[in-house]
Amino acid sequence: MNTIFEQDLPPTPANYVALSPLTFIERSAAVYPDYPAVVYGGRRLSWAETWSRCRRLASALEKRGIEPGQTVAAMLPNVPAMFEAHFGVPLAGCVLNTLNIRLDAHAIHHMLAHGEAKAVLVDPEFKDVIKQAVEGLADKPLIIDVRDEEFFGESTGIGEIEYEALLQEGDPDYAYRLPNDEWQAISLNYTSGTTGDPKGVVYHHRGAYLNAVSNIMEWAMPHHPVYLWTLPMFHCNGWCFPWSIAARAGVNVCLRKxxxxxxxxxxxxxxxxxxxxxxxxxxxxxxxxxxxxxxxxxxxxxxxxxxxxxxxxxxxxxxxxxxxxxxxxxxxxxxxxxxxxxxxxxxxxxxxxxxxxxxxxxxxxxxxEALCVADPQTLEPVPRDGQAIGEILMRxxxxxxxxLKNVDATQKALAGGWYHTGDLAVWHEDGYIEIKDRSKDIIISGGENISTIEVESALYDHPAVEAAAVVARPDEKWGETPCAFVTLKPGYNDIDEAAIIAHCRERLAGFKVPKTVVFSELPKTSTGKIQKFVLRDEARGLDQR
Structure with missing residues (x-):
């Protein structure tokens, strides 16, 4: 039943506007047109120039026949065009799919096909991967070469048009599209896909707007911050920081590698x-x-x-x-x-x-709105004692x-009105959560749960350890035991397995101490995460000791 306050007060264009982070760059360009927006090598672009380029990109995509709701992919490192794509693509009503630049052609082919990309922005470094990835696609996307003369000079491309030439086709006064519905998709991001084909995560304008603002609030970011792009913009849209920096009229210092x-x-x-x-x-x-x-x-x-x-x-x-x-x-x-x-x-x-x-x-x-550590089946919160382990749930x-196109996985992830992270944590008395492991990474040895993070922290306390990762190794007696993979700092080649194990024994309960230590370089994703699935396979293949 409507209350008296709802009967005669419906939302109107004057008091209800769909939230979108695209409004951030419009404001910064109007208020701070001459302030620096993008720095890359010798290039310096102001907010007025960047805003104009983003509108040109949106206009040019439309002129090329790419329609609202369709996907535009980007295979780019942290270069100015990648920042511009975060605004230019959705300004045309399209969905931006930033591709992981470390993936091979097979994985990229899957993403382009699954996301039905109509265009792809391509950096010279990745032109061979994209050339292979588009082979066999039923609907070939428009390939746009993004030259990087800072590193490659006048490189030869594989596309139909070069990015700067495409921008010249666009109108700097383009009547861009803000969404009528804030639930409209703004971007598509694929998960790592370590246990099968990667899943396409769909973001909406409302969420992008709110998380961009949250970044500013939680970090107390002042006006005009100078932000160095060490984080890949392809990863979760750079944690929404392209939109955050636009909101604060900051400086984007681009870093290719x-x-x-x-x-x-x-x-x-x-x-x-x-x-x-x-x-x-x-x-x-x-x-x-x-x-x-x-x-x-x-x-x-x-x-x-x-x-x-x-x-x-x-x-x-x-x-x-x-x-x-x-x-x-x-x-x-x-x-x-x-x-x-x-x-x-x-x-x-x-x-x-x-x-x-x-x-x-x-x-x-x-x-x-909500965060808890709970039993993933009953949704009952665990005690806030810093000991009981549950799954981190969010809402x-x-x-x-x-x-995208995966109803079953969506329903499973959002079961019970919570997003199920798959991360295991404890809840401290003060309400702070502390991750103990991924549900797939926890080691169960002789019926005891071992947090790989706890063991890794002990390893990092050793002055010789540069990087470390711990995974489960099958064991006939205990079921699983901790296996440590360690990269040593230069000058510490005399450190052996016995020294590492003795160090851990001083800091951990006996059952948590690694039974095996392997010295090697650690495999990593493009975002710096250690690929534990690779290490688990290696640990399973070790000869029994």
Missing amino acids: VDPARINALIEEERVTHFSGAPIVLNALVNLPEAQKRVFDHPVKATTAGAAPPASIIAGVEKLGIEVTHVYGLTEVYGPVTVCAWHDAWDALPLEARAKIKARQGVRYHML GNNVMKGY
């Missing part, structure tokens, strides 16, 4: 204030040769997410003058949606103690629309 020495140089040269990345990026900064390390004399903030960063990495980065904020999220929730919100009282703690607190995943973002507007 993660290079720790180059990151240090850019932070100093461009006076970078913010950057994001997986713990492996922070670890690379900590482990630079002493001659290349820098302690910055201006405020620098970093957000990190992915596998829980060991406390030793957080401590090491903060010694460089970089303030670390730990966030957590997944592709299905637009990137980060929880934060280890800081308390002033913790400032008095020793550095190592502060780092251990910062390693927690924390509490929900403002724009995430809010920044949960995906669902998986």
Whole structure:
């Protein structure tokens, strides 16, 4: 039954507008037209110029016959065109599909076919992959070459048209489309697909808007931040930061490839204030040769997410003058949606103690309506005792629309009115969550649950360990035992398995100590995550000891 307040007060265009992050760039271009927006090598683009280029892109796509609701893919590193695509593609009413640049042609072919891409923006570095990927597609997409003269000069492309020429076809005053319905899709992001074909995660304008604002709130981002793109823009649309930086009229310092020495140089040269990345990026900064390390004399903030960063990495980065904020999220929730919100009282703690607190995943973002740790079947919350393990469940507007063309997987992921993350955690008395493992990564040895994250943290405490990952190895007696894969820092070649095991025995219960240690380089995804499924296969193949 309608109340008296609903009967005569329906929404109108004056008081109800669909939320979309596309309005952010429109405002910044109007208010700060001459402020810098994009930096890449010797290129400098203002917000007015960037806004014009985005509208040209939208107009040109429409003139080329690409219709609202259709998909435009991008196989690009962190270059200006990738930033522009986050606005130009949806301004035409289309859906942006940013492709993982580390994938092979087979995987990309699947994504282009499944997402029904009508156009693909292609960087010279990946033209061979795209050339192979489009073979056999029933509906061949328009291929647009994006030259990168900073690195490749006048490279030969494979497309029908070059990006700058395409922009010249477009109208800088294009009457762009804002969505009438904020539930309209804005982007398509594919999961890693380690256990089968990757799933297509569909984002809507409302969720992108809210998560972009949440980034600003949780990080207390000021006007005109200088943001260094160490995080791939193809990953969860750069955690929605293209839209966040547009909202604050900041500077996007584009970085084609993660290079720790180059990151240090850019932070100093461009006076970078913010950057994001997986713990492996922070670890690379900590482990630079002493001659290349820098302690910055201006405020620098970093957000990190992915596998829980060991406390030793957080401590090491903060010694460089970089303030670390730990966030957590997944592709299905637009990137980060929880934060280890800081308390002033913790400032008095020793550095190592502060780092251990910062390693927690924390509490929900403002724009995430609900977060709990619960039994995934009964949905009953676990006790807030820091011991009981349950699954992290989420609810809010920044949960995906669902998986493209996969009703069953969507219903399973959103069962019971919650998004089921698959991550196992404990809930502390203060409401902060702390991940103990992925449900598929937990080791069950002799009936005891072993958190691989806990074992990895002990390994990272060893001064010789540069990177570490722990997986289950089959064992006839115990069912499974921990198997550690370790990369040593230069100069520590004398460290052997016995030394690593002895180190862990001092810090862990006996049943948690690795029974096997393998010294090797760790396989990683393009976003810096260690590929544990590869290591699990390797552990299963080890000769029984």
